């Protein structure tokens with residue numbers, strides 16, 4: 270049963286309520302390893318589902334365009350103050366609707382159409398909004414793209430520097446969506462300073478690790494930090510932009526009125542709750558456990574013959590090339606889903622296959638760590654993955670179904686926030 274319970278919705282719209290209940294059970298029964306996903310707390314869920322969704326609040330606290338902000342202003346201010354304290358930044362804007370609009374606000378604040386922006390190429394682990402061709406950011410601006418080294422699977426900062434000196438981008442993005450290694454923020458900052466570019470650290474994936482002290486912080490190095498709030502940070506779907514005092518007003522103007530109308534106040538409140546949770550000792554332990562679990566899983570996967578991009582991980586994320594397993598990423602991901610193991614197919618650096626049918630899979634340990642799994646279970650997880658991938662090669666659906674049963678049996682003993690069995 271969904272927690273908090275949804276009896277009114279069940280009476281009013283049984284068809285929809287049944288779908289929500291099914292999704293809650295699915296999230297309970299499956300080993301969720303999509304690297305960008307997590308389980309939020311019941312407190313975060315409660316804040317997301319409040320009457321705050323009824324309120325329009327264009328503007329910022331104390332400078333709104335609608336009346337009735339007596340309680341919204343302190344809610345947004347609380348979220349901002351908690352973000353500032355948690356990350357140690359001068360300024361935070363908590364209004365971006367999600368990570369992509371947060372990054373768009375950066376473009377609007379600092380670039381004119383056609384200007385050069387430098388980011389990691391999408392197939393190397395970068396994000397669409399870092400100037401990839403199908404994104405508005407790649408169509409309306411001039412992208413300059415860095416790669417990872419073919420040998421190490423890691424960013425080569427000397428190459429980044431050469432490219433930056435040659436191309437002179439106005440903005441440099443670091444961070445990505447399939448980057449299993451520590452981002453060298455001081456290294457990027459030095460390059461940005463050399464070429465006079467604004468450095469943006471997009472920590473969407475690793476924000477929770479940064480908050481919990483399990484990944485170095487970009488604060489003091491990046492001029493602007495963008496992040497989603499719903500990945501390792503374990504909040505509602507949303508985003509924040511954090512800046513030095515110097516860039517605060519440029520970013521605020523870009524978010525509103527530049528790009529957005531009214532902020533989603535129920536989300537703002539929910540972000541505030543998540544930020545309070547993320548400032549606890551419990552969350553620090555969580556962040557370190559995420560990394561320990563990912564590293565234990567990576568080691569167990571290597572032992573079972575999986576080929577990992579860059580050979581392992583420093584964070585929550587693992588990128589595996591399945592070529593040596595005799596299967597492509599997509600059929601493997603589909604088979605794994607049937608086996609109760611949910612992840613996504615993904616390009617690997619220098620992939621020879623097409624983006625919609627790539628060679629790899631991407632997985633992460635954020636959600637399973639929230640469930641309470643530790644290093645102890647990771648060899649079993651790797652064994653299931655190995656067995657499921659072999660079964661997929663042989664079209665052995667019975668084995669996939671058997672694994673799904675074993676996965677859900679294991680997870681039955683690990684409670685899920687947002688769901689109560691029976």
Ligand SMILES: *Cc1c(COP(=O)(O)O)cnc(C)c1O
Nearest residue numbers: 367368369396445446471473474
């Ligand atoms: C997830 C992600 C985003 C975009 O977030 P959405 O909320 O999906 O728009 C931006 N940048 C990076 C690096 C991401 O991983």
